[in-house]
Amino acid sequence: MNQLASFILFLVCTIATGNVHAKIWRVNNNTGVARDFAQPGNAVASASVLNGDTIHIEPSLTNYSGFSSNKRLVWIGPGYFLASGIAFEPANTGLQATALPANIDNITLAAGAEGSRFMGIYFGNFNIGASTGNIWIEKCRFSGGVIMSNAGVVYSNITIRKCFFNHNCSINAVAASPGSVSGLVIENNIFNGDIFANLSSAEFGSGGNIFRNNTCGWFRGGILYGFYVANNIFTFLNDMGNLFAVSVVKNNIFASAVQTLPGTAVGNQLGIHFNSVFIDDFVNAVGSIDHRFMLRAGSPAIGTGVTISGYTPDCGAFGGPDPYRLSGIPAVPTIYSLTVPTSIPQGQATMSVQLSTRNNN
Template identity: 30%
Template sequence: MKNLIVILICLSFFETGAKSWRLSNNPAVKAGFSTFEAAHAAAAAGDTIYVDGTGEYLSYGHAIITKKLVIIGPGYFLNENDSTQASKIYARLYSMVIESSAAGTEVYGLYFYASGTTHLTVKASNVVISRNFFFQNGYNIIYLNGNIQNVTITQNYAYQIHNNSGTASNIFVANNFIGDRIDMQNTSSGIFINNVVRYHIHTYNSVIKNNIIYGEGSSVVISESYSGNTIANNLYAGNLGSTGNSTNKANVNMSEVFVDFAGNQGYSTDGRWQLKPEGPAAGAGENGIDCGMFGGSAPYVLSGLPPVPRIYEAIVPASGSIVSGLPVIIKAKSQN
């Protein structure tokens, strides 16, 4: 009953012309497919694949996307924040490649994990990568490869973003936590706003605003020497450099910026990066908005909860009766 209700809610969210499929590698769950390859093969362009959480040491492995799909997992840090999902397990993958034939693909709520380098490689245009986790036990990287455009990377908890080949134009990177750095080719361009980044943003011909660079040291900088950038309303833990824009703030004490910068106040892994209401980042962005990943028109969403209705609590008795049936109590919320 619980599984049926989840599927019905999700089906009502998307257009009726496309099909929805359920993927689960839990043997106890009756789903359409148990492997990503099988679900991908059955889905037509424009379909949606809902990916169930996996056990701690299970994974859907390496996914290759060759057609336009919407892929939705349950999110991450599900035990750490309130009212997330009734099931607290993540949909784990080692890696994903979105081939050029899969233009328009959207990926939400997945947990990319491996003991070494994990990656999601985007080779297609008009792709959305949102509310995913790329950060544990290795260099977990979002790669932008080839001549692509109109890629949206928002509200992720990630380690690095790299444009390591080709020209990536009109790239929109906003409201992410980046635990290391962002590096782009000199032929690429985009908008980089309202991110929290540890070390640096190296890009060209781009708008770079309302970010917080929280690390310390000589490498902590938005490189004003890279040509064509508009750099404004950013906060730096280190030196400002030579940008000369008075809206940028250098040598900011990050313990005054975030509610739990040291990570010892009991906040969730992603919740600790929320701003102190009276701190130096509050209202310091362009037009008075907050800097950082929780500022702007589309703030970071705790636990990467995907933009579909979700069941966050379900009470399902083990048995019922002919008289009373099977009383099921479900609590659900919509999610923007």
């Protein structure tokens, strides 16, 4: 992205998210681009960046360095699966004028980061650390996973929504004290392939934990203990074992015909092969990776979720009242088309720039 395009993107986002009380800061590690900070860690460390401010992580070919945050901030990136020509990652075209993501190697949330929000960023590992919660992670992509690992920390009200997890990614609470996680909402995510989910009785005993409308591979080495598990699609063809101990399990779709379920489970469909569920058969591999998990016409996942107040949602990440959004496009206006002259005649005071924007609420 050239400097003009970067500035226009910043201007549109400023109009969308700015207010009189908080400031928007630009983080950009590209050479020759005007910015407030080159790295996100520099922004956190700055005395000028205050709780409630917004940090725009701008597109780059180079990953941003890992850092720790002890401030309540809003973090916004451009999304993912935007660039064509990347092996095994076809793009969702026409969503952003820039095809580059904003990759952050890793982040750790320290005490003081409670209330932070994250959108449209590609993370390696996301460690909630010593932050006690009230964290909102939406429309992000992960190559590592989300970790709650500080023993003795009482985590609460953590929401992970509409995210894309790469193969072998995880949501882990491996070192937290018993009963230390409550109000964890995991919904409308795509887990691409098998995931290691250590969400077990040692950590999840306080209730209010929800696992809903996700599209999943299979779980290795963990269970969903004490969760409300509804409207999900599990594509693993074999029995995943006693995954749902002490959980409420309703209206999920399982590829396995012999999945072990608690006696209280109701409304679940077993033996539903994913070739009849999704728009792509995963052999011909048509479209972007997340697009392939959309439901095909006549899918057994259509209209088979848990009915609430007369509304019966589809199962999977693209179901429910607020479904997964392709490429994790944040809910701010974006520039999806931009034409800028490569040069202008000497002495000419103006130039013509064409851009197209859309609202992504």
